Structure formats: structure tokens, C-alpha cells
Amino acid sequence: MTETIALHTRLKTGATEEYRAAHQQIPAELVAALREAGVSNWRIWRSGEELFHLIDVEDYQAMRHALAEHPANVPWQQRMSELLAVEDDYSGDDRGIEQVWELP
Template identity: 65%
Template sequence: MPRIALHTRLKPGSEREYDEVHANIPADLAAALRAAGVRDWSIWRDGRDLFHLVEVEDYQRMRHELRDHPVNVAWQARMAALLDVPDDYSGTDSGLSLVWALSSDRGGADT
């Protein structure tokens, strides 16, 4: 399953609130993500920087399906208050560029 990496940044002082909001994701949001093909979504935070790893069948399709979904629209409005640059859900991005992965490394081994 494809993995998409994303980076977002919190507004100054919103770290604790972001963590608290994510402690209990609404069940209807989780259901909408799964229905849109998301297998897993993990988020790491370093200060104000957020790093997401999304395992999803088709990232652009997921973004398209969720763009106008009522539960996602409400969630994105909530996140917009916390993020430096709110997500527009245009579906045109493709995530961060992969630089290297151990699973695909064919060099460097001693033979």
C-alpha cells in the first residue's frame, strides 16, 4: 500500500491543544478516512513541526472524497485554528518527496 509523508506546522502556542484534540479522534472522522481508503495515519510532532505518514490506497482519490465530506470539513475548520497554513484539500499535492528508504536500498552491502 502506498505511503505518503506530509509536513505541517502549528501556530505558536497551539502544541498542547493539538495534542489534546488528537487524543480522541471522532469516530465518524476515522470511519470517513477508512472509507476513503486510508489504512493508517500516524503523526509525529517535533515542537511545532508535524510529520504525517499516511498509508492509503490512492492519495488523490482520498483527498477528493474527503474534500466536501461534512465530518472532514468540520475537522479541517478545527485544525485551521491550530495550523500555520490550513490544508485546502485541493488534492493536487503528492506529499513529501522520498529521498531514501532502506527497503529499496540495493547498494552499500558488502559482498
């Protein structure tokens, strides 16, 4: 069963265009690592400096642990840490944004 996880991150001031450009060229190795970790889809929306992610994944915590030290993910996270206001520790302990309601 797939779960959908919502996340919220924030860009550093002035990092919008570099963040957009980085996501135009996601490394194939990173895409493969995400797929191997159970991610079937990852979408990102931006409003100003606010980023909203929706991730469809088999097991979110397992995915986070699998990618924590993955050789394709580590350099990507280093690059993102230059652009995001808060660094992600990839502990796998977070649960994303709490879902409050869904259309039945």
C-alpha cells in the same frame, strides 16, 4: 496496492497542547470516513511546532478528493485550521514530501 505518503505541517505558536488534546478524541465519524477513503493508517510525529505525518492509503489523491467536502472532515479541518500555521485546501493535487531514499 497501498502507498505511503509523508506530509509536513506546522503548528501555530502556542497550539501544541490543544492540538494534542484534539487528537485524543478523533470523532468516530472521521475515522470511518478516512477508512472509507482508503486510509489504513495515519501516524503523526511532533518536534516543537513541526508535525510529520505518514499515511498509508490506497490512493492519496482520491482520498483527498473524497474527504474535501465530507461532512465528517469539514468541521475537523476547520478545527485544525485554528491550530495549524498553514491552511490545507484539500485540493488533492499535492503529492506529499518527496521520498529520496529507502533501505533496500
